[in-house]
Amino acid sequence: MANETVKIPQATAKRLPLYYRFLKNLHSSGKQRVSSAELSEAVKVDSATIRRDFSYFGALGKKGYGYNVNYLLSFFRKTLDQDELTKVALIGVGNLGTAFLHYNFLKNNNTKIEVAFDVDEGKVGKTIGEVPIFHMDDMDKQIVAADIQVAILTVPAPVAQPITDRLVQANVKGILNFTPARLNVPAAIRVHHIDLAVELQSLVYFLKHYPTETEE
Amino acid sequence: MANETVKIPQATAKRLPLYYRFLKNLHSSGKQRVSSAELSEAVKVDSATIRRDFSYFGALGKKGYGYNVNYLLSFFRKTLDQDELTKVALIGVGNLGTAFLHYNFLKNNNTKIEVAFDVDEGKVGKTIGEVPIFHMDDMDKQIVAADIQVAILTVPAPVAQPITDRLVQANVKGILNFTPARLNVPAAIRVHHIDLAVELQSLVYFLKHYPTETEE
DNA sequence: TAAACTTTGTACTATTTTTCACAAAATCAC
DNA sequence: GTGATTTTGTGAAAAATAGTACAAAGTTTA
Numbered sequence: 001m002a003n004e005t006v007k008i009p010q011a012t013a014k015r016l017p018l019y020y021r022f023l024k025n026l027h028s029s030g031k032q033r034v035s036s037a038e039l040s041e042a043v044k045v046d047s048a049t050i051r052r053d054f055s056y057f058g059a060l061g062k063k064g065y066g067y068n069v070n071y072l073l074s075f076f077r078k079t080l081d082q083d084e085l086t087k088v089a090l091i092g093v094g095n096l097g098t099a100f101l102h103y104n105f106l107k108n109n110n111t112k113i114e115v116a117f118d119v120d121e122g123k124v125g126k127t128i129g130e131v132p133i134f135h136m137d138d139m140d141k142q143i144v145a146a147d148i149q150v151a152i153l154t155v156p157a158p159v160a161q162p163i164t165d166r167l168v169q170a171n172v173k174g175i176l177n178f179t180p181a182r183l184n185v186p187a188a189i190r191v192h193h194i195d196l197a198v199e200l201q202s203l204v205y206f207l208k209h210y211p212t213e214t215e216e
Numbered sequence: 217m218a219n220e221t222v223k224i225p226q227a228t229a230k231r232l233p234l235y236y237r238f239l240k241n242l243h244s245s246g247k248q249r250v251s252s253a254e255l256s257e258a259v260k261v262d263s264a265t266i267r268r269d270f271s272y273f274g275a276l277g278k279k280g281y282g283y284n285v286n287y288l289l290s291f292f293r294k295t296l297d298q299d300e301l302t303k304v305a306l307i308g309v310g311n312l313g314t315a316f317l318h319y320n321f322l323k324n325n326n327t328k329i330e331v332a333f334d335v336d337e338g339k340v341g342k343t344i345g346e347v348p349i350f351h352m353d354d355m356d357k358q359i360v361a362a363d364i365q366v367a368i369l370t371v372p373a374p375v376a377q378p379i380t381d382r383l384v385q386a387n388v389k390g391i392l393n394f395t396p397a398r399l400n401v402p403a404a405i406r407v408h409h410i411d412l413a414v415e416l417q418s419l420v421y422f423l424k425h426y427p428t429e430t431e432e
Numbered sequence: 433t434a435a436a437c438t439t440t441g442t443a444c445t446a447t448t449t450t451t452c453a454c455a456a457a458a459t460c461a462c
Numbered sequence: 463g464t465g466a467t468t469t470t471g472t473g474a475a476a477a478a479t480a481g482t483a484c485a486a487a488g489t490t491t492a
Contacts (some may be wrong), residue, residue, distance in 0.1 A: 008425070011479060017417035021396065035439065044398045048442095048481055055441055063440040064488035086420045095315030102311055103412065111416055150419065174423045176416055180237060182260045190426075192419045194410065196319065200327055200392055201233035203366065203408045204302045207390045209224070210406075227449055251469065264451055264472095271471055279470040280458035438489070443482105450477070459468070 012053045018043055019053070020076045026069050035066035082110045089148045089172075091163060092155035093118040093133055096178060100152055101128040114146050139163075143170040150174040157181045228269045234259055235269070236292045242285050251282035298326045305364045305388075307379060308371035309334040309349055312394060316368055317344040330362050355379075359386040366390040373397045 008016075022042050026034055036054075040047035054060045054067070060075060061067040077083065090097050090113050101116060116133045118124060124135045134142055143151075151172045155163055160181035167175060174190045177183055180198075183191050224232075238258050242250055252270075256263035270276045270283070276291060277283040293299065306313050306329050317332060332349045334340060340351045350358055359367075367388045371379055376397035383391060390406045393399055396414075399407050 009478070010422075013421055013425070014414075014418045016421060017414040018411070020417075021414070037439080042398065046481065047439095048483095049479085051439090051441060052480085059441070061440055062488065063486065064438045064490085066439065080417065080421060081424055084424075086423075088416070095311060095318055099311030099315055100412070109413070109417070111420055149423070150416075152416070174419050176419055182258060190419065190422055192415060192422075194412075194415060195234070196316070196410075197325070198230075198233040198237070199408060199410055200304070200366075200368070201236075201296065201325070202230045203390050203392055203406065204327055205229055205232060205296060206226075206406055206408075207302075207365065208297055208300075209229070210226075225448070253469080262451070263469095264453095265449085267469090267471060268450080275471070277470055278458065279456065280460085280468050282469065434492095436489105436491080438487100440487080441485095443484090445483100446479100446481075448477100448479070450475105452473105452475075454472095455470105457468100457470080459466105461466080462464095 008056050012056060015043075015045060015053055016076065016080060018045075019050070020073075020080055020082075023069060023073045023076060027073050031069050033066050034069055034072075036061075038066075080110065084110060086111045086150055087146060087148045088113045088150045088152060089139075089143055089146075090116040090131070090152045090154065091136075091139070091167070092153065093120070093123050093128070094154060097152075097154040098128060100154065101131050103129075111150070113152070114148060115142055117142075136163075140166050140170045143167070143172065148172060150176065152176045152178070154178045224272050228272060231259075231261060231269055232292065232296060234261075235266070236289075236296055236298075239285060239289045239292060243289050247285050249282050250285055250288075252277075254282075296326065300326060302327045302366055303362060303364045304329045304366045304368060305355075305359055305362075306332040306347070306368045306370065307352075307355070307383070308369065309336070309339050309344070310370060313368075313370040314344060316370065317347050319345075327366070329368070330364060331358055333358075352379075356382050356386045359383070359388065364388060366392065368392045368394070370394045 019039070022039065036047040036050045039050055057075065057079065060072060088111050090100055093101070093116050097116065101113060113131050116128070116131050117136045117139045118133055119136045123133050126133050148170070149172065151167050153160060153163065153175055157179045160177070160179040161183060164175065164183045164185060168185055168189055172189070174192070175183065175185070177191055177193050178196070180195055182193070185191055235255070238255065252263040252266045255266050273291065273295065276288060304327050306316055309317070309332050313332065317329060329347050332344070332347050333352045333355045334349055335352045339349050342349050364386070365388065367383050369376060369379065369391055373395045376393070376395040377399060380391065380399045380401060384401055384405055388405070391399065391401070391408070393407055393409050394412070396411055398409070401407055
C-alpha cells in the first residue's frame, strides 16, 4: 500500500496534486518538455523546491533538457494512484455540499462521490450531478455497503461530532471537514480541516499586519 | 496599521482566528478560565505551541492558573481587529458563491460581504443573504465606489486571471481564490489559495501512503 | 566536433516551526 | 500558613521546510 521507498515530506506530498494538474494542462496543450523554471512560473513554487520535490522520487529529469511531460505525467499518475478509485460520500447537501456535487470530481480524477446524505426530505431521493441523495438515517448502512473510504463533511457544526462518530464506526478512513468543529477521531483516521471563516479572517489579518510580505 | 511590536510568525498568525473562535465558545458557555492544555484538546494544537503563540503578544496568562477567558477574548478582539470592518466582494454566484452568501460572515466577525457579482442576468438584481448581486460589467466601478478591500473569487477557472487583473486595478488588496488557477498579481497583493480538488486529492494521498500518521 | 548554453540534482546554508523540559510563580487544600 | 500541585513562559534542541549555488551532464548551435 505505502509503495514508495522513502518517506515523502508532508509539504511535498501536499504539492503533488498541484503538480499533477499542471502537468495534465501542459500535456493537453501538446507540450513535450518542461523545465522546473517554467513549472515554477505556473504553480508559483520556487523552482529549486520543485526539483527537490521531484528528486524524492528519483531522477525524473534530464540535465540540459528538463522533464519529459509524458513521462512525468505517467509517473505521477502511478504515484498518486490515479488509476485506483477512492469512493467518497458527501454528508450534508446544503449550498456547499451542492457545490461539490456539481463539481464533478470524477473527471480525470481518482475520487468519486458515490452517494450523498441529508436530513431534508425534499432532497432525499433526488439526484444532483448524477449522485443520489439518501436520508441521513440510512447513512451508516449505505456507507458500509458501498465501501466508502472518504467523507466530505458539509453539515452544521453542532452535528459534526456525532456524525463523525458514525462515520468512524462505518469504517471511513479519511474526512474532509468543512465545519468549524475540530473533530475527535481515533489516531488511525485522517482529518483534513478546511475552515472557510478562518481562511478569510487570516487573510484579513495578514493584510493588516504584513503590509507587503511574501505569499502564503 | 501594523501595530504589534514584534513580527508574529505566519504559522501563528494563521492559528489566531481559530483560537479566537474557541475563546468565544468558551465565553458563551460561561467559562471563566482556561489552561493551554484544555485549549489544546479543543483546537487540536499542541499546548506548548499555544503557549508560545500567546507569548508573542506578551504574558497573557498566570502561572498555576491559566488564562482568563474574558481578558484573552478582548485581547484577541483588538489584535484581530474585530472592531474594524473589512469590506468583501464575492465574485461569481455559483453554488460555492451562494454558500458564502448564506454563510453570514457578519456575525461576530470583522468581515462583511457587501456586494456580489455574476454574469447571469437571472441572478443580477436579486439578493442572497442580504447581499445584492450586480452584473459583472459593473464590478470595477462598484468595487471602487464601495471601497472593497478583499474579494472572494468563485468563478470558472478560465476567467480567473482576467477578473483578477480587474480586481487589482480596482484596488483590492487581498483575494481568497477558490479557482484552480494560480493567479499572477503584483507583490503587494495577497492571495490565499484554497483548492478543493487538491485538498481532496492530498487527503487521499495521505491515506494511501501514510497509513497511521500524525494530522495535517 | 567543439564550444556555448541549459538545466538538473543536491550539498550546504538559512529560515521557520514545533517540541521538550523545567524554573518560576501562582493557586489550591487543609 | 505551609506544602503539594498546577500551569505558565521560555531557553534550548529538534524537526521540517525552503533557498542558494554550483558541478555535472546533458542539449543546442554552428
